Amino acid sequence: MISGVNEGQTVSIVINLISGTVGAAKTAAGNGIPAPASSQGLPEPGGELDYPAGADAVFAWLGDRRAARVAKTAAAEADSTNVHSCNGGSVRGTISDLPLASSTQGELDLQNCESTF
Helix, strand or coil: CCEEEEECCCCEHHHHHHCHHHHHHHHHHHCCCCEEEEEECCCCCCCCCCHHHHHHHHHHHHHHHHHHHHCCCCCCCEEEEEECCCCCCCCCCCCCCCCCECCCCCCCCCCCCCCCC
């Protein structure tokens, strides 16, 4: 089961609790089915949502777990993936296992794809 790619990042505990995208993935996991919940970050003004990058992230998630799914050993997990829409700069890699923000402050801020964080 794949949930998303939806418009807008899901990076706080509050939004994570009410997100239909995350809720669908959690429901699948609760029924023993691993599922990604993929959210596409908002672009800079005048930019476009980079849905191909979101689709690539979902396909990578599926590829990483394919062998375990075929062997029926995959953990029933709901992973939330947030993919940047970089109209300047580029996505340089993946950071995993980050905690969710405890508030919605900055939830809809634009991403800085040129940062060196």
